[in-house]
Amino acid sequence: MLRAAKFRIYPTAAQEAFLWAQWGAVRKCWNMALFLKKHYYRTRGVSLDLIHEIKPLIARAKKSRKYARLREYDSMALQETVRNLNKGYRAFFEGRAGFPHYKSRRGPQSSYHCTNVSVGPNYVRVPKMEPIKARIHREVVGKVKSITLEADAAGDYYAAVLWEDGLAEKEPLKEIYEDQVTGIDVGITDLLTESNGRKESNPRHLKRARKALRRRCRQFSRTKKGSRRREKARRRLARAHKRVANARSDNLHKVSSRLVNESQALAAESLRIINMLKNHHLSESIADAAWGELLRMIAYKMKREGKYFMQIDTFYPSSKTCSCCGFKLEKLDLATREWTCPHCGAHHDRNANAAANIRAEGIRILRAEGLPVLRREMSSPNAR
Numbered sequence: 001m002l003r004a005a006k007f008r009i010y011p012t013a014a015q016e017a018f019l020w021a022q023w024g025a026v027r028k029c030w031n032m033a034l035f036l037k038k039h040y041y042r043t044r045g046v047s048l049d050l051i052h053e054i055k056p057l058i059a060r061a062k063k064s065r066k067y068a069r070l071r072e073y074d075s076m077a078l079q080e081t082v083r084n085l086n087k088g089y090r091a092f093f094e095g096r097a098g099f100p101h102y103k104s105r106r107g108p109q110s111s112y113h114c115t116n117v118s119v120g121p122n123y124v125r126v127p128k129m130e131p132i133k134a135r136i137h138r139e140v141v142g143k144v145k146s147i148t149l150e151a152d153a154a155g156d157y158y159a160a161v162l163w164e165d166g167l168a169e170k171e172p173l174k175e176i177y178e179d180q181v182t183g184i185d186v187g188i189t190d191l192l193t194e195s196n197g198r199k200e201s202n203p204r205h206l207k208r209a210r211k212a213l214r215r216r217c218r219q220f221s222r223t224k225k226g227s228r229r230r231e232k233a234r235r236r237l238a239r240a241h242k243r244v245a246n247a248r249s250d251n252l253h254k255v256s257s258r259l260v261n262e263s264q265a266l267a268a269e270s271l272r273i274i275n276m277l278k279n280h281h282l283s284e285s286i287a288d289a290a291w292g293e294l295l296r297m298i299a300y301k302m303k304r305e306g307k308y309f310m311q312i313d314t315f316y317p318s319s320k321t322c323s324c325c326g327f328k329l330e331k332l333d334l335a336t337r338e339w340t341c342p343h344c345g346a347h348h349d350r351n352a353n354a355a356a357n358i359r360a361e362g363i364r365i366l367r368a369e370g371l372p373v374l375r376r377e378m379s380s381p382n383a384r
């Protein structure tokens, strides 16, 4: 199974200089490939194939005196950048991303390495460089497939490592228990509500980090363009951004791991439906809640455990339907947090009721797909 982790690295001054030079070369290849592609299209109406026609030019350029310095860098890193550009073009034509643009020294930097790469107890190794000191906070056992070296806007360096742990993915469960199925309703005030009524709010440290971010943002905007202070403020701002992103990501990992541990199957609405239903004016809270990221984490963690995750993509009035009797309200205001079913008298928390309906829909889908969803033999006084 493929595993991924990002480690902070601490290059020496010489390594730092080399990394920046290599990133420069990577950028150069990207920008040249993009230029050629655009230029030929504009002047001759020819759409060059990036992989078959442009990528081989790197090897040719290295033989020329002008570009001889490209030989100093990991050739895989240079080639990969053209492959990435090709992906960028595809994403653009499939409507998933904007048109690829030229890269500058000011943006985030990265280079991809996939041959002769390894991870040691306190270092990472890539071609053309001595081992780089690293803080390896997770065990890397198995075959390292690739290492991507990165610099972020705060001026910190990282190695994103991808490795094959040699373990087979778990077989999907052959049968599950009904009481092990959980529905999830994601929200704005609370990150999510489970069908059992448990709520998960956005943590306080995230709010604190966001406040600090706003302060850094103001400080940055007060500095003069091109000044030393501005550069300093820019780094502080980038660091504050990173703290928010880290706090958010830590929390999402924690929440998703707990959900995965506690259930055999999870059901949620698809991101498409979620975005359709939730209030778009609250964009900041929405960004914070980071629903898409949460669903993505749940999906891969459930698969890893051989468990089931259903994303319900058909529109279904989960908030307005009574989860006890199926009665459907005509209308339910966004502001109404609790309601009582006029048909059966059940009192509902808005989100928990929605989660219960999503759970029921999840169970229906699992059964329809032929998976036995068993009822447990209950020994409660109610059971006969």
Ligand SMILES: [Zn+2]
Residues within 6 Å of the ligand: 322, 323, 324, 325, 326, 327, 341, 342, 343, 344, 345, 346
């Ligand atoms: Zn009812």
